[in-house]
Amino acid sequence: MKIFSDPRKREYLNSEGMDKPLKSPLSPTVLDNARSYRLGRLRQQLHQHDCAAILLYDPVNIRYATDTSNMQLWTLHNAVRYALVFADGPTVMFEFKGCEHLSNSMPGVDEVRRAIGWIYMSTGDRSEEFVGLWADEIADLVREYGGGNRRIAVDKVEPLGLKALEDRQLVHVEGQELTERARAIKNADEIDLMRWTVRVCEAGMARMYENSIPGRTEQEIWAELHYENIRSGGEWCETRLFACGDHTNPWYAECSDRVCHEGEMISFDTDLIGPYGYCADLSRSWTCGHTQMNDTQKRIYATALEQIEHNLALIRPGVTSREFNEKSWQIPSKHVDYRYSLAAHGVGLCDEWPVILLHPDFDSAYDVELEEGMVLCVESLIAEEGSESIKLETQVLVTADGVERLDTFPWEDV
Secondary structure, rough: OOOOOOHHHHOOOOOOOOOOOOOOOOOOHHHHHHHHHHHHHHHHHHHHHHHOOOEEEHHHHHHHHOOOOOOOOHHHHOOOEEEEEEOOOOOEEEEEOHHHOOOOOOOOOOOEOOOOOOOOOHHHHHHHHHHHHHHHHHHHHHHOOOOOEEEEEEEOOOHHHHHHHHHHOOOOEEEEHHHHHHHHHOHHHHHHHHHHHHHHHHHHHHHHHOOOOOEHHHHHHHHHHHHHHHHHHOOEEOOEEEEEEEHOOHHHHHOOEOOOOOOOOOEEEEEOOOOOHHOOEEEEEEEEOOOOOOOOHHHHHHHHHHHHHHHOOOOOOOOOOHHHHHOOOOOOOHOOOOOOOOOEEEEEEOEEEEEEEEEEEEHHHOOOOOOOOOEEEEEEEEEOOOOOEEEEEEEEEOOEEEEOOOOOOOOOOO
């Protein structure tokens, strides 16, 4: 394999060599403190919304509350694993058969029970029978630990399950607002965990850079990011946004077996879920073979970088998304039809609330005030008719004085 000589990018590879995985330097105390903080944030939301408990099915929310992980992608579309977190009571984890041991030693889990699955795949025409057993157990626990409060937040539930809970006089509260607002503010321990995921992601990007050689397919280069992530303790990538040449415009093409040619622009968005379950959502663009950019590539890249730097300077606590929008970088008309849908969004265990839409689309947006402790991804996608797309994105912590960038992987020289 040809090794390119850019020292700014090579330093992101493991200092022990590309054949060695990265090993986290963080102590177990950091993770334990983050676990305690996250569960406390969720319970704070339960008190604010006068809820006895929250029933969680989204595996990311379960991870946030309990730090338990079990086949997260599979359980994302198969509702057979859930958690019940009480405002003033225990956290009960429901694991499907044979997996109970995965949650037994977790410090935030007070009890582990066998889950009652009632999705059609598992129960067929007996779904109503099993959903009844499930709802009875939930209602009994709320009666025991809810202190007379029958209000229960739920992040995701199928209609059959919601009806069964309501039939047992439980009052449903939409739970996604609670989980998103809880997750939005990170403490120092969470930031340390996220910094390590970013470090692993940037090592993966360095591997992609080294392998951006003419003749390789998009999939072959993209696999380098997954390789570094998995071997260094990470988990998955939420998307497959890697493209080269004319495959970059329009954006959102998933990576394919298309061969990358020398001089073509390579653009990608990591959307990486790394070690400890945290997300590193970073985007970069460079040329295949690391040739000098042509005039069009240089101009579009410089435009994208201008957008990133302008919008970064606007972020600080107390700024509302409406104020941000009014002062944000205005995309030139020739790029409008090829624009990205948003200017910034929250990030934690995955992409999160809040979302700030790009100014041409802001009329349909909600207003939110930025707070210290939020982590945001600031985005740019620039293209025009007949050009390639440049995709750039950086991940920042909102501090008292503005922002601190959590990623440092170099931009290209233009």
